[in-house]
Amino acid sequence: MTTYSLLILPGDGIGPEVMAEVRKVIGWFETNRGLSFDVSEDLVGGAAYDKHGKPLSDETMARAQSVDAVLLGAVGGPKYDNLDFSVKPERGLLRLRKEMDLFANLRPAQCFDALADFSSLKRDVVAGLDILIVRELTSGVYFGEPRGIHSDDNNPQNEGGRVGINTQRYTSGEIRRVARAAFELARKRGNRVCSMEKANVMESGILWREEVQWVHDNEYADVELSHMYADNGAMQLVRNPRQFDVIVTDNLFGDLLSDAAAMLTGSLGMLPSASLGAPMANGRPKAMYEPVHGSAPDIAGQGKANPIACILSFAMALRYSYDLGAEADLLERAVEKVLADGVRTADLMGPQGGKPVSTAEMGDHIVKAL
Amino acid sequence: MTTYSLLILPGDGIGPEVMAEVRKVIGWFETNRGLSFDVSEDLVGGAAYDKHGKPLSDETMARAQSVDAVLLGAVGGPKYDNLDFSVKPERGLLRLRKEMDLFANLRPAQCFDALADFSSLKRDVVAGLDILIVRELTSGVYFGEPRGIHSDDNNPQNEGGRVGINTQRYTSGEIRRVARAAFELARKRGNRVCSMEKANVMESGILWREEVQWVHDNEYADVELSHMYADNGAMQLVRNPRQFDVIVTDNLFGDLLSDAAAMLTGSLGMLPSASLGAPMANGRPKAMYEPVHGSAPDIAGQGKANPIACILSFAMALRYSYDLGAEADLLERAVEKVLADGVRTADLMGPQGGKPVSTAEMGDHIVKAL
Ligand SMILES: CC(C)[C@H](C(=O)O)[C@@H](O)C(=O)O
Numbered sequence: 001m002t003t004y005s006l007l008i009l010p011g012d013g014i015g016p017e018v019m020a021e022v023r024k025v026i027g028w029f030e031t032n033r034g035l036s037f038d039v040s041e042d043l044v045g046g047a048a049y050d051k052h053g054k055p056l057s058d059e060t061m062a063r064a065q066s067v068d069a070v071l072l073g074a075v076g077g078p079k080y081d082n083l084d085f086s087v088k089p090e091r092g093l094l095r096l097r098k099e100m101d102l103f104a105n106l107r108p109a110q111c112f113d114a115l116a117d118f119s120s121l122k123r124d125v126v127a128g129l130d131i132l133i134v135r136e137l138t139s140g141v142y143f144g145e146p147r148g149i150h151s152d153d154n155n156p157q158n159e160g161g162r163v164g165i166n167t168q169r170y171t172s173g174e175i176r177r178v179a180r181a182a183f184e185l186a187r188k189r190g191n192r193v194c195s196m197e198k199a200n201v202m203e204s205g206i207l208w209r210e211e212v213q214w215v216h217d218n219e220y221a222d223v224e225l226s227h228m229y230a231d232n233g234a235m236q237l238v239r240n241p242r243q244f245d246v247i248v249t250d251n252l253f254g255d256l257l258s259d260a261a262a263m264l265t266g267s268l269g270m271l272p273s274a275s276l277g278a279p280m281a282n283g284r285p286k287a288m289y290e291p292v293h294g295s296a297p298d299i300a301g302q303g304k305a306n307p308i309a310c311i312l313s314f315a316m317a318l319r320y321s322y323d324l325g326a327e328a329d330l331l332e333r334a335v336e337k338v339l340a341d342g343v344r345t346a347d348l349m350g351p352q353g354g355k356p357v358s359t360a361e362m363g364d365h366i367v368k369a370l
Numbered sequence: 371m372t373t374y375s376l377l378i379l380p381g382d383g384i385g386p387e388v389m390a391e392v393r394k395v396i397g398w399f400e401t402n403r404g405l406s407f408d409v410s411e412d413l414v415g416g417a418a419y420d421k422h423g424k425p426l427s428d429e430t431m432a433r434a435q436s437v438d439a440v441l442l443g444a445v446g447g448p449k450y451d452n453l454d455f456s457v458k459p460e461r462g463l464l465r466l467r468k469e470m471d472l473f474a475n476l477r478p479a480q481c482f483d484a485l486a487d488f489s490s491l492k493r494d495v496v497a498g499l500d501i502l503i504v505r506e507l508t509s510g511v512y513f514g515e516p517r518g519i520h521s522d523d524n525n526p527q528n529e530g531g532r533v534g535i536n537t538q539r540y541t542s543g544e545i546r547r548v549a550r551a552a553f554e555l556a557r558k559r560g561n562r563v564c565s566m567e568k569a570n571v572m573e574s575g576i577l578w579r580e581e582v583q584w585v586h587d588n589e590y591a592d593v594e595l596s597h598m599y600a601d602n603g604a605m606q607l608v609r610n611p612r613q614f615d616v617i618v619t620d621n622l623f624g625d626l627l628s629d630a631a632a633m634l635t636g637s638l639g640m641l642p643s644a645s646l647g648a649p650m651a652n653g654r655p656k657a658m659y660e661p662v663h664g665s666a667p668d669i670a671g672q673g674k675a676n677p678i679a680c681i682l683s684f685a686m687a688l689r690y691s692y693d694l695g696a697e698a699d700l701l702e703r704a705v706e707k708v709l710a711d712g713v714r715t716a717d718l719m720g721p722q723g724g725k726p727v728s729t730a731e732m733g734d735h736i737v738k739a740l
């Protein structure tokens with residue numbers, strides 16, 4: 001029997017709470033579907049800093065490299081805001097992305113019909129919304145050198161005497177591989193890709209545009225490709241998000257645009273994400289799965305968090321890492337059923353009120369629906 | 371009698387059409403209020419490229435430096451999309467910003483009550499919205515060196531063999547001066563500033579946060595200051611934009627966030643902007659005014675464009691550059707009256723229909739309302 005290995009990194013804030021509900025779901029699949037998961041758990045982010053003095057230990061990094069899939073909760077919190085940059089919780093997450101080479105970050109922004117009224121946008125603008133943002137995740141200004149804060153004392157014009165530098169750097173190869181991922185995904189969806197950059201002001205944006213076009217013309221001419229400046233992209237996401245199918249963009253633009261897109265749906269607590277790398281020996285990609293929401297320190301430990309985003313992230317792992325598409329479908333349908341039954345965590349309560357269920361109750365409902 | 375100098379740069383697309391309506395407004399003030407404007411006109415963007423082979427001639431640049439205020443229409447269009455980077459229409463605009471040292475770009479996002487239903491957001495989320503984004507405009511990744519596209523042929527890992535580079539670079543002095551502008555403006559409004567960066571992943575963002583905090587603690591402790599990561603900022607603008615008063619952010623984040631904020635209002639054709647530099651001999655800042663909308667090549671030359679954003683940009687010039695606050699008020703009230711009377715250009719037509727007025731008719735209505 002195949003054993004599926006999974007490394008769980010709950011992280012900070014609400015991470016551990018939502019992950020406990022995923023454990024219940026895993027338990028259900030083991031008991032009722034005869035699947036065997038080899039689940040290990042470890043620390044990342046502030047939790048790892050508290051124990052090891054750094055946000056990801058080398059042992060944890062090695063473990064992440066050896067499993068079929070990593071499931072991460074969230075990192076960061078006010079307690080760690082004043083740590084030195086090199087040991088901030090975020091560095092743990094960024095190290096995982098970089099060393100596992102997870103270059104394609106898939107962020108679906110889907111508006112669940114039962115929840116369309118939670119959006120700050122009008123129902124007719126977002127109902128049925130289903131876009132996929134493919135964000136480059138291992139390069140760009142997140143990782144480019146040189147970087148740092150330097151003294152600039154010999155510059156009398158510079159009151160304050162310091163200078164802060166980061167470098168946006170992309171190679172054509174880095175652009176091509178994430179473009180391919182976007183085109184592949186588009187073929188299984190609406191067959192349209194919109195690429196976003198600032199080619200009107202940045203040379204790295206010109207290279208981005210040219211390389212995406214090259215991949216299109218040489219390998220994916222059947223997919224419809226358009227280009228848009230990222231500022232216009234931000235506007236168009238607000239104005240009429242349903243005009244898009246797949247959006248491909250760089251690390252930093254992807255960070256802002258995918259968050260804006262996620263918020264359009266009105267149900268951030270529902271959105272999973274997958275970060276995929278190159279295929280491993282078994283043919284499946286290196287992979288890490290995470291909810292789109294953050295660590296939400298303001299509600300941590302209170303049983304208020306919505307575990308659905310993390311549970312749906314596990315569903316993505318079932319599909320992309322374990323090739324268990326039927327099980328993924330089953331889990332997604334269970335979530336839909338629970339929502340259709342009107343079960344709601346606090347973040348999903350409308351103005352009309354009602355009694356929200358706790359994190360654990362939501363998990364129980366989903367297991368029951370399975 | 372004082373003569374107020376103004377350089378008009380209509381630029382491309384709908385720029386010339388909307389500027390013609392500003393001319394009518396200027397004429398009205400000369401005839402009926404005894405003001406004297408010394409108006410000159412010149413080329414920028416694609417229009418300048420067509421004549422001079424570059425998007426801003428040295429003569430035009432010198433002229434811009436010598437006037438009280440510059441009023442710019444818009445630059446760019448598909449005709450110029452394949453020009454070399456160094457002569458793209460945008461370079462003309464960027465040269466003006468850089469050489470006039472217009473470091474503080476004021477982008478109000480105001481939701482006009484008569485137009486709240488045009489927003490893609492729910493009325494109760496945006497009605498009464500009045501936020502001001504102060505975007506740094508002369509530094510950051512727009513201007514940082516090194517930059518460019520290079521060959522990377524000796525890197526076998528790099529399929530495609532090229533690398534694109536831009537540099538995000540901020541000095542503490544550059545951050546402090548735009549922070550001061552934001553705090554000054556906040557004092558005249560809601561007294562709250564929210565500063566946005568990515569200090570969790572970029573050292574330049576750490577410097578940004580520290581310097582804004584320094585200016586606050588040492589000079590503006592009476593103003594409420596908060597900090598937010600820019601991705602969360604993009605989310606919060608969608609979720610609940612009215613939580614903000616003044617937002618201060620860097621050049622690139624400001625580009626995306628101000629466009630998203632503008633779109634929230636549902637009436638992009640209404641929004642003016644001001645770009646201000648250091649005070650000149652007369653005590654007034656160097657200044658350029660522009661509508662937030664772009665050159666809209668798809669509707670150029672058809673008399674469909676809304677001239678209000680450009681007319682309100684001139685109202686900002688009256689206020690900030692000529693110290694004619696009463697005249698600015700008068701002009702703004704005339705615009706409000708015309709809107710209240712139900713006069714609408716095509717961009718402001720709701721689903722219920724009606725007959726839109728042309729660009730010229732809108733200008734005439736506003737002059738009549740004056
Ligand atoms: C936590 C942070 C480092 C991260 C990022 O900036 O990429 C987050 O915002 C995200 O989008 O996953």
Ligand SMILES: CC(C)[C@H](C(=O)O)[C@@H](O)C(=O)O
Nearest residue numbers: 200201231446460463464625
């Ligand atoms: C036209 C372009 C160069 C410009 C920018 O990127 O700054 C525009 O988008 C703006 O926001 O004024």
